[in-house]
Amino acid sequence: MEIIVNGKKTKVQKGTSLEMFLAGKGFAPGKFVIEYNDKLVEAIQWKNIILEPQDRLEIVTFVGGG
Numbered sequence: 001m002e003i004i005v006n007g008k009k010t011k012v013q014k015g016t017s018l019e020m021f022l023a024g025k026g027f028a029p030g031k032f033v034i035e036y037n038d039k040l041v042e043a044i045q046w047k048n049i050i051l052e053p054q055d056r057l058e059i060v061t062f063v064g065g066g
Contacts, residue, residue, distance in 0.1 A: 016050070
């Protein structure tokens with residue numbers, strides 16, 4: 001099935017949780033913010049969100065600098 005991640009279509013397996021998807025992409029909690037279908041979600045909620053076709057994710061990472 002397909003979901004939209006940062007504006008791009010991305011294929012995921014049916015039954016994939018948000019937590020599994022992010023872990024598979026190498027994202028670690030605390031380093032970014034997730035917007036799921038236009039709502040911010042906390043890391044504690046990720047395991048309970050099962051991705052569905054056409055779900056929309058916006059992944060915003062924190063970048064340090066000086």
